Structure formats: C-alpha cells, structure tokens
Amino acid sequence: MDELLIERDGDVEVITLNRPEVHNSFTYGMVQGIGDVLEAAQGDDGVRAVVITGAGDKAFCTGADLTGRGSSRTDANTALGMRVTTFGYSRMISSIWALEKPVIGAVNGIAAGAGCNFALSCDMVIAADTARFIQVFVRRGLVADAGGTYFLPRLVGLAKAKELMLLGEDLPADKAAEIGLIYKAVPANSLMEEAMGLARRLARGPTRSIGMMKTMLNKSFDSDIMTALEREASLQGIAVSTEDVVEGILSFLQKRDPEFKGK
DSSP states (O other): OOOOEEEEEETTEEEEEOOOOTTTTTTTTHHHHHHHHHHHHOOOOOEEEEEEEEESEEEEEEBBBBTTOOSSTTTTTSHHHHHHHHHHHHHHHHHHHHHHOOEEEEOEEEEEEEHHHHHHSSSSEEETTTTTOTTTTTTTOOOTTTTTHHHHHHHHHHHHHHHHHHHOOOOOHHHHHTTTTSEEEOOOGGGGHHHHHHHHHHHHHHHHHHHHHHHHHHHGGOOOOHHHHHHHHHHHHHHTSSSSHHHHHHHHHHTTTOOOOOO
C-alpha cells in the first residue's frame, strides 16, 4: 500500500496520508515524499490549490511512527537519526509555508504531535467535528517540533500556546475553531466536501496575487511597518503585470464576475 496517495481533481491537488492502521503516523519516506510533491506543485501551473488529509476516520496524523514500523530510517531513536528526521520535517513544513498557492488542511481525526503542527502549517484548516488537536510532546518527554513553537503562538497567542503545549491536553475541533486555531469544524461526513469546496473557491481566484499575499502575511510578524509597506509596494508592482489583474478590472467595469486563470 502506498504511504501517500496523490490525486488531481481539476486544479486541486489532494495529498492523503495513507497509513490508517497506525493513525497515519509519519515515516521518513512520507515526510520526504510530501516535501517532493509540494515543491513540484510550486512550478506546476496546473495546481492552483492543495488539500492535505488523512485516510480513515480515526486520525489525520499522530506524528512520528514511534513503533518504527514501515520507517526507512532504522536509527530514528538516535540523536543523529532524529536530527536527520527533523531536517525532513523542516523541509516538509517549509514547503507548505513557501508554496505560493493555498494549502488546505482537512483534519479527519486526531492530529497529535508533529501531525498537529503539520496541520497548523496549512493556510486554512477545516476539521471534522470528531477531530482533536493534541500537543502531545510533553506526554513523551519531548519538545515540540514541526514548527509548533512558531505557529501556535501566532495563531492563539503566547499564553494559550503555553497552556496547550505545557499541559498537552486534548483540544476538540469545535474549541479549536472558537479560539482561532483552525478555520472551522464541520460534521465528519461532510469534511471533504467542505474542504474541496474551499479549495476550488481559492483555485478559481487570482493565484499569483493569492500567493504573494500569503508570502507577505507569513512574513508579517517578523517585519516592521516600513518593511511591510515596501514589500507591499514591490509585490503590487508585480501583481499589476498579471493577466488576472486585467481580468479583474475588466470584470468590474463590465459588471460581471471575474474569470481568473491564475496567470
């Protein structure tokens, strides 16, 4: 069985973590494969949005496969092996962060540890109402990884991030939506319909401008106001040269909905 399923639905690429028998936990090969797919999507004009989900109805991803089953790294429990694995996480997370196209996390069940932070690295997260988010590291004597110490305080504030990480308690999907950790929680049986609907909506948008706004927003917490203003001016200069800007202005003047091509 393939550990990752990659499907194309129109201009939406769907990545499914496919190890439901072990809660879609990461192997080294999966982490490398996700990075490969996302990096390829950057240069593929046929991809205008990405959805990431997990197989089955129990778990989105519970982080690293601590059992070692199916892992291509037999030294994962050593300092060197863990360091190499963490480099893989870094590439996978940064590939989502750097992709100038929207990435939707469709969290179908438990998202724990690196699996939780992997979900939070997506641009927007829709979760089944049965899903739970768990910063499980403290229960194992580990420190948070996969970008959790970066994403969590930016999403919910420092105090709430400390609460979630230091206590390691389960956070139900509806509560995650209430505190702004995720976009929204939906009935489990409509999760993929909702996620694909959102992805298609974004894919119909002006892909280049969406990508540039994503980049600017990702950098906003690390910028002062003058840097942000200069970045906006620079990228607006690029945006006005796109075909979609022409279409956006014409559609406004002609009083019709725009038909963006992502160019």
